[in-house]
Amino acid sequence: MSKIHVQATVNGDSVEFLADPRETLLDCLRDHLDLTGAKEGCGTGDCGACSVMLNGRLVSSCLVLGVEAEGAEISTIEGMADGNELHPLQRKFIEHAALQCGFCTPGFLVAAKALLEKNPDPSESEIRFWLAGNLCRCTGYDKIVRAVQDAAAEMRGAA
Amino acid sequence: MSLVHKPLPHDAAPLHVTGEARYVDDIPTPTGTLHLAFGLSEIAHGEIVAMDLGAVKTAPGVVAVLTGDDIGHADCSPSNNDEPLLALGTVHYVGQPVFLVIADSHLNARKAARLGKISYAEKPAILTVDEALAANERFEEGPRIWERGSPADAIASAAHVIEGRLEMGGQEHFYLEGQAALVSPQEGGDMHVVSSTQHPTEIQHKVAHALHLPMNAVRVETRRMGGGFGGKESQGNHLAVACALAARLTGKPCKMRYDRDDDMVVTGKRHDFRIDYKVGVDENGLIQGVDFIHYTRAGWSMDLTLPVADRAMLHADNAYWLPNIRIESHRLRTNMCSATAYRGFGGPQGLLGIERVMDHVAHELGLDPVELRKRNFYRASEPARSGAGTGKRFSAEHSPKQPEQSGVQTTPYGQPVEDFILHEMLARLEQTSDYAARKQAVAAWNAANPVLKKGLALTPVKFGISFTLTHLNQAGALVHVYQDGSIHLNHGGTEMGQGLFQKLAQVAASAFGVGMDAVKITATDTAKVPNTSATAASSGSDLNGMAVKAACDTIRDRIAEHLAERHQTSADKVVFAEGRVQVGGEDLSFAEAAMSAYQARVSLSSTGYYATPKLAWDRVKGEGRPFYYFAYGACCAEVVIDTLTGENRILRVDILHDAGASLNPALDRGQVEGGFVQGAGWLTTEELVWDAKGRLRTHAPSTYKIPACGDRPRQFNVELWTGANPEDTIHKSKAVGEPPFMHGIAVLMALSDAVAACGDGSDYVALDAPATPERILAAVKRQRGGYV
Numbered sequence: 024m025s026k027i028h029v030q031a032t033v034n035g036d037s038v039e040f041l042a043d044p045r046e047t048l049l050d051c052l053r054d055h056l057d058l059t060g061a062k063e064g065c066g067t068g069d070c071g072a073c074s075v076m077l078n079g080r081l082v083s084s085c086l087v088l089g090v091e092a093e094g095a096e097i098s099t100i101e102g103m104a105d106g107n108e109l110h111p112l113q114r115k116f117i118e119h120a121a122l123q124c125g126f127c128t129p130g131f132l133v134a135a136k137a138l139l140e141k142n143p144d145p146s147e148s149e150i151r152f153w154l155a156g157n158l159c160r161c162t163g164y165d166k167i168v169r170a171v172q173d174a175a176a177e178m179r180g181a182a
Numbered sequence: 183m184s185l186v187h188k189p190l191p192h193d194a195a196p197l198h199v200t201g202e203a204r205y206v207d208d209i210p211t212p213t214g215t216l217h218l219a220f221g222l223s224e225i226a227h228g229e230i231v232a233m234d235l236g237a238v239k240t241a242p243g244v245v246a247v248l249t250g251d252d253i254g255h256a257d258c259s260p261s262n263n264d265e266p267l268l269a270l271g272t273v274h275y276v277g278q279p280v281f282l283v284i285a286d287s288h289l290n291a292r293k294a295a296r297l298g299k300i301s302y303a304e305k306p307a308i309l310t311v312d313e314a315l316a317a318n319e320r321f322e323e324g325p326r327i328w329e330r331g332s333p334a335d336a337i338a339s340a341a342h343v344i345e346g347r348l349e350m351g352g353q354e355h356f357y358l359e360g361q362a363a364l365v366s367p368q369e370g371g372d373m374h375v376v377s378s379t380q381h382p383t384e385i386q387h388k389v390a391h392a393l394h395l396p397m398n399a400v401r402v403e404t405r406r407m408g409g410g411f412g413g414k415e416s417q418g419n420h421l422a423v424a425c426a427l428a429a430r431l432t433g434k435p436c437k438m439r440y441d442r443d444d445d446m447v448v449t450g451k452r453h454d455f456r457i458d459y460k461v462g463v464d465e466n467g468l469i470q471g472v473d474f475i476h477y478t479r480a481g482w483s484m485d486l487t488l489p490v491a492d493r494a495m496l497h498a499d500n501a502y503w504l505p506n507i508r509i510e511s512h513r514l515r516t517n518m519c520s521a522t523a524y525r526g527f528g529g530p531q532g533l534l535g536i537e538r539v540m541d542h543v544a545h546e547l548g549l550d551p552v553e554l555r556k557r558n559f560y561r562a563s564e565p566a567r568s569g570a571g572t573g574k575r576f577s578a579e580h581s582p583k584q585p586e587q588s589g590v591q592t593t594p595y596g597q598p599v600e601d602f603i604l605h606e607m608l609a610r611l612e613q614t615s616d617y618a619a620r621k622q623a624v625a626a627w628n629a630a631n632p633v634l635k636k637g638l639a640l641t642p643v644k645f646g647i648s649f650t651l652t653h654l655n656q657a658g659a660l661v662h663v664y665q666d667g668s669i670h671l672n673h674g675g676t677e678m679g680q681g682l683f684q685k686l687a688q689v690a691a692s693a694f695g696v697g698m699d700a701v702k703i704t705a706t707d708t709a710k711v712p713n714t715s716a717t718a719a720s721s722g723s724d725l726n727g728m729a730v731k732a733a734c735d736t737i738r739d740r741i742a743e744h745l746a747e748r749h750q751t752s753a754d755k756v757v758f759a760e761g762r763v764q765v766g767g768e769d770l771s772f773a774e775a776a777m778s779a780y781q782a783r784v785s786l787s788s789t790g791y792y793a794t795p796k797l798a799w800d801r802v803k804g805e806g807r808p809f810y811y812f813a814y815g816a817c818c819a820e821v822v823i824d825t826l827t828g829e830n831r832i833l834r835v836d837i838l839h840d841a842g843a844s845l846n847p848a849l850d851r852g853q854v855e856g857g858f859v860q861g862a863g864w865l866t867t868e869e870l871v872w873d874a875k876g877r878l879r880t881h882a883p884s885t886y887k888i889p890a891c892g893d894r895p896r897q898f899n900v901e902l903w904t905g906a907n908p909e910d911t912i913h914k915s916k917a918v919g920e921p922p923f924m925h926g927i928a929v930l931m932a933l934s935d936a937v938a939a940c941g942d943g944s945d946y947v948a949l950d951a952p953a954t955p956e957r958i959l960a961a962v963k964r965q966r967g968g969y970v
Contacts, residue, residue, distance in 0.1 A: 024242075045289065059208035060201020062408070064358045065442040069883035072358055100201035113199035117191050120848045123856060124679025125198030126358040126408030132199060154891040158883060160356050160409050161679045162852060163859030164894040 031092045033058070034102025042089035048082075049073045051089035052099060060100035060129045064158065071157030074130040075099045081137040083156075100129035103136065112136055112174040119170035123161030131157050135171045143179050147172070185688045185698060186913045189848030193684040193703050194406065194677075205408050206362035206378045207439050215364075216245055218424055218438035219291035221281040221298040222448065223273035226307035226517040226876030230271055230280070230300060237297040238283060243290030245432060248282040256392040256423055260384055260416035262321075262484035265520070267392070267423050273302065274482035275517050276877045277447035279420065284428045284436065292441065307517040307876045311456050311477045314514035321484050321513040328495060328804030330594050331506030336471025340462025344546050348459070348538045350531060350951040352479075353452035353524055353864045354880075356888050357678075359408020361418050361449065362439035365425035371395065373426050375402040379418040380410045380676050381716035386708045388419045389426045397708075400426075405705035410678035411860070412523030415716045416485055417449040446881040450522030451870065453478045453490055457535040459542075467547050467554045471506035474498050474535055480513050481520035487513050489650055490523065492801055494532035496808060499594050501604050501644040502536060502558040507594045509804075517876050523718060525860065526920045529645055530927070534865075534951070537641055537927050541934055545946045551931070552617065552640045556608060559642075560591050560599045597646075597807045601908050604642050607816050607838050611640065614901065615818035615836035624820065628939040633825055636833070637936025640818040641928040645921040646809035647720055648794055650801065654715040655794035655810075657725035661690065661733040663741075663786040667773025669694065669701045673790075674714030675726035676706045680919055681849035682722040686730045688845060689912060693734035695758030696772050711789075720813070720917035723845060725792055727912030733790025740786070741779045745770075748778075795910075811909045813916045815839035817858065817925035819895070821932040825940055825962045828955030830933060832862065834897035837925050842907035842916030854900050854922040861926020863889040865951040866933070933958060941965030 026041040033056060040055035052058045052075070061084055064072030068083040075084045076098040103110045112135050115121070122128045131154065138145055138153040145153065150171050159167065197203035221238065238247050250268040259265035269280045281298055285291035308314050337343055363377040363385075373393065377385045382402040390397045402422075407414055425436040440448060458475040476494055480487040495509045540558070544551035590598040612618065617640055624636045649655050659673035671690050677683045687701045694700070708714070715725070741763070742756035749766030757764040763775040770778070779786060799808040817837045823830040837858060841850040867887040871879045880886040906914035934949045940962045941947075949961050 043289070050289070053208075057210070058201075059204070062205070062359070063207075063441075064360075065883050067442070067882055067884060070358065070442075100199075104200055109196075109199065116199050117195040120189075120191055120195075120852050122192060122195060122198050122679075123681070123852055124358065124407060124409040125192075125194060125203050126205065126679075128198045129201045151892045158356075158358065158888060158890060160358055160411070160860065160888060161856045163855035163857075163898075164889075164891045165855055165898045166852070168891065168894075 027090050029090055029093050031094065032096045034098055044088065044090050046089045047085050048087040048089050048092055049084040051092065052084060058099050058101050062126055062129065064127065071134060072127050072130040074133040074157065076133065076137060081134055100133055103132060110136065111177050112171065115170040115174040119166045119173065121162060121166040121170040127157060127159045131159065131167060139175055139178060143175060145175060185692045186845055187843060188688065188846065190684060190688065190698065190846060191848065192681050193687060203406065205359050205406065206364055206376055209364060209376060211364065211437060212435055215435040215437055216284050216286065216428060216432055217288040217291045218428055218436055219283045219295040220279035220444070220448070221283065221295045223269060223276060223278040223280050224300070225273060225302050225304055226276050226309070228273055228302035228304040230269065230273060231303050232301045233281065234299040235281060238294045241290065241294035241297055243286040244283060244294045245286065246284045248427070253427055256427060258388055258419040258423055259483055260419070260486060265483045267420055275519055277519060279448065282424055282428070284432065288439070309516055309518065309872060309876050311479060311514060314479070314516050315512070319515040321480055321487055321515060326491070326495065326511045327508070328595065329508045333471040333473050333506040333508040336506035337460060337462035337473065340470040341465050342463050342546060343460065344463070344542055345460045346538070346542055346948060348457045348535060348950060350455050350534055351868070352454040352521060352870050353868050354446055354870060354886055355411045355413030355451065355524060357407065357409030357411060357413055360440045360442060360445040361414065361421050363418060363421040363425050364435065364437045365422065365429045366435040367429045367433055372399045373429060375400065375422050375426065377402055377404055377418050377422045378407045378414055379404055380407070380414045380678060380718055381416070382676065382706050382708050383714045384416065384716065385419060385422045388423050392423045393426055393430060402708045403705045404676050407676065407678040411525045412527065412718060413449060414678070415523040415718050417522055443881045446886070447878050448519065450481060450485055450520045452524035452864070453480065453487065453521040453528065453531065455494065455531040459535060459539050461539050461543065463543055463547070467543055467549050467557055469502065469504055469558055472504055472539065474509045476509065476511040478513055479516045479518065479521065481516055481518045483520040485520040485522045487521060490528035492528070492650055494528035495804070496595060496646055496650065497529040497532035498536055500533045500536045501560060501642045503560050503591050504594055518872060525857070526923045527719065529920065530861065530924050533643065533924055534927055537931065541931055542946055545938070552612070555642060559604055560602045562605045563600055563602045595804045595806065595808070597809060599812065601811055603840065603905060604644065604814055604816065607814055607840065607903055608642060611816045611818055611836060611838040614838070615640070617818055620820065634822050635825055635936045635939040636820065636822045637932040637934065637939065638820045639928045639931035639935050640816065641931055642816045643814060643921055643924040645813050645924065647724065647811055647813055647917045648797055648809045649715065649719045649721060650799060650808045652797045652799050655721070655725065655797060656715065657729040657792050658711040658714065659726060659729035659733045659790040660710045661730065661737060661788055661790065663737055663776050665777050665780040667700065667771065667776040669696070670704060671701050671730065672704050672707060672710045673726040673730050674706065674711045675722040676717040678717065680722065680853060681846060682717065682726070685723045685845045685849060686727055689727050689730050690734050693731055694738055694772060696761050700761070700772065720919035720921065722919065723915065724911055724917050725794065727845070728792035729790040731790065731912060732792060733788045736788040736790065737786055740784050741775055744779045744782050744784045745775060811907060811916070813840055813918070813921040815921055815925060817928040819928035819932045821929060821936055823933065823936045823958055828959030828962070830955065830958060832895040832929055835895040836899045837922070838901050838903055839922055840903040840905065840916060841918045842905065842911065843914040844902055845913060845915045847902055850902060850918045851900055853918045855898065857922030858925040859889050859894055861923040862929040865926050865930040866953050867893065869952050869954050937961045937965060
């Protein structure tokens with residue numbers, strides 16, 4: 024099948040790639056742009072491991088076609104830290120031991136960042152509902168919720 | 183300053199939060215790498231009559247297609263040589279690999295794999311316990327039976343005899359990273375394998391076997407897995423073997439990963455169990471005799487079923503003194519995926535059997551379930567600990583088989599229980615969880631609320647630590663100190679998120695008295711440490727920790743001897759601390775000490791080796807000491823159910839868990855929290871459904887519900903017991919991977935308690951697992967005499 028040229032902005036950088044029209048955005052990020060932070064956990068939009076931001080919306084990149092990224096602005100886990108300066112969420116995930124195998128971690132972080140951008144002071148329930156689309160098999164979630172709460176508090180204080 | 187016992191974060195945490203951590207599928211592959219996918223059997227049992235693979239072969243990007251006829255019996259079994267990579271004439275379950283597609287991309291391989299047209303002569307499929315029993319389809323010649331005392335007599339003469347049946351489901355591992363392998367052909371036919379596996383040596387063994395190579399021609403590396411939970415102990419063999427065969431055929435690197443649906447259909451899961459029980463108790467609820475019959479569906483091949491079913495038998499006592507006991511275990515062959523290792527390895531299933539018995543007996547005798555459990559506990563390891571009920575314990579006339587009131591009691595398989603700390607642990611948890619007051623509060627709530635009913639339960643865990651196949655209890659390490667004082671650490675354990683690598687780096691840094699940044703953690707590699715055991719049975723830090731310590735101590739002692747000689751003092755006067763080495767008034771950096779030793783031609787590299795002592799076990803007789811020690815814990819759970827829908831929530835959980843002198847309390851708490859939630863998932867939301875044709879209908883997260891963020895307890899209090907392991911383990915710590923999984927049992931018992939509040943107390947709830955909303959609703963209906 025002939026490939027389609029796609030031009031997009033990823034983590035602030037202009038990128039272009041050739042996509043098979045059947046390829047997902049996840050595959051394009053991973054295979055064509057070498058951005059392997061987003062993971063395939065299920066391929067059906069149920070686990071959240073492939074979460075990225077597409078034009079300011081949190082999406083499962085396994086449910087978006089690569090060609091849909093034409094002209095879009097995308098941010099992934101690779102763009103979350105500012106150079107060597109970790110985002111508060113990243114630091115708090117480390118401090119709270121909110122990760123074990125780490126496979127779901129990029130998805131949780133991207134999703135949590137999207138939450139805090141909309142709602143800088145989320146309640147425990149709001150965090151729980153927002154992260155309902157991200158599965159973690161290792162931690163039991165408690166430390167993840169605490170890390171998000173703590174990061175939110177710090178970011179409010181810093182703002 | 184010692185680095186062991188410190189709550190340091192996971193070693194790869196900075197890589198995980200930035201997305202830099204590499205899993206198998208993230209490793210850049212050379213141009214020309216090929217991708218593999220299996221064509222799968224669509225029926226549960228039958229002969230392959232014809233295979234039309236024309237459309238597969240001509241599909242876009244396909245390089246080659248292999249069948250069983252092409253490769254013969256390339257075995258993937260970890261035990262019995264009964265798992266050919268590709269079906270050889272007969273298919274045994276829906277999802278069994280039948281042919282292998284090699285293509286230029288993952289997508290092309292998967293698409294082509296769906297184009298095969300296979301015709302079968304179907305045979306009757308054996309899917310249920312009853313069908314397998316009727317056909318006598320089983321592993322081993324008959325049921326395994328262990329017996330102590332005279333259970334039949336003890337039950338017959340007991341004041342109360344209670345019988346029942348418990349069914350519990352299996353469990354999908356749902357490691358977030360699916361199975362994956364990448365194999366690169368090397369010069370001279372050697373193979374380099376990168377695999378997401380808990381058992382690199384087994385991958386090496388199976389690949390070497392399939393290619394008819396000696397093991398030294400195959401090198402396997404594993405840096406990390408995205409979760410394992412037992413599901414990557416044997417289930418990764420197929421992908422590595424397939425890639426190796428394809429790599430030899432094509433001369434190209436070959437990669438394979440299952441997509442989620444294939445992973446769930448093809449690979450094995452936790453064994454489901456049916457347990458029939460008959461128990462005789464005295465007036466005080468003390469168990470006089472108990473008879474268990476375990477039935478487990480092992481699936482089509484043996485895999486690890488024998489040791490799994492053995493471990494279920496070995497945990498039939500949990501924390502209770504059972505003077506007269508018989509356990510009969512049926513390992514049944516069914517036309518399903520082959521059940522395999524899963525966190526707890528049969529232990530949770532066996533343990534749930536006796537916990538159900540406790541719940542049932544408490545109901546029949548009208549006793550508080552916690553009080554009943556304490557009365558039946560093993561005697562405390564120290565004398566004169568007055569556990570509740572011990573005063574009356576052996577007063578009944580009909581208990582002539584009870585031993586004296588002091589001394590160590592033994593498990594049904596004859597191992598002395600010398601380290602029993604559950605009396606103290608339970609007393610503490612009852613206090614911190616406020617069990618008695620909350621029990622009353624729950625009763626008051628239930629009296630006032632007709633629709634939402636609450637339940638409370640507190641259950642203990644005693645779990646045996648060691649591989650029951652005794653020779654697996656060994657480990658090796660390889661440590662280098664370079665001339666700049668930096669340290670290279672390698673050992674046989676694998677990292678699947680549990681934090682093993684960090685714990686062992688703490689052991690190494692502590693041995694040399696250096697900071698964590700001096701120690702480089704490296705991928706598990708069969709070329710560095712050979713003949714490793716799986717990272718399983720919770721043994722990772724126990725075994726590899728001791729091996730690492732041995733290697734580090736050897737090098738440190740060599741450096742000490744060298745410096746002592748130079749300063750005309752003795753080696754024990756050389757102090758390694760805080761990155762410095764002090765000897766005879768001189769203060770060197772560790773790097774200077776290393777350089778000095780190097781220049782004096784002292785070897786700065788060593789292996790380390792460890793074999794667990796004291797073990798002796800006869801699995802056929804069911805006698806001996808299979809375990810080095812026991813790990814303990816207890817959990818109090820409160821739940822609420824909606825009696826109109828069966829919907830339920832975990833309201834509060836309090837856990838007290840024994841990790842010995844924890845090597846890393848942060849990582850150990852993570853194991854306890856995650857283990858509990860996974861255990862609760864097993865017994866509540868995680869339901870595997872096979873239809874009448876043997877097709878797994880729950881093969882994706884859309885239909886198979888692992889706990890999500892909202893399913894965790896609203897209040898979650900986890901405390902580590904502060905006590906050192908009396909056995910000589912690595913820095914007196916205890917294994918922590920599997921034991922906390924069984925704290926999930928408290929949730930099932932709390933749900934049972936909530937359902938019981940719907941009835942008048944005449945009928946036992948008998949809630950099977952998983953206690954899905956449907957099951958809870960049905961149980962409520964039974965309690966209410968048919969009305970919801």
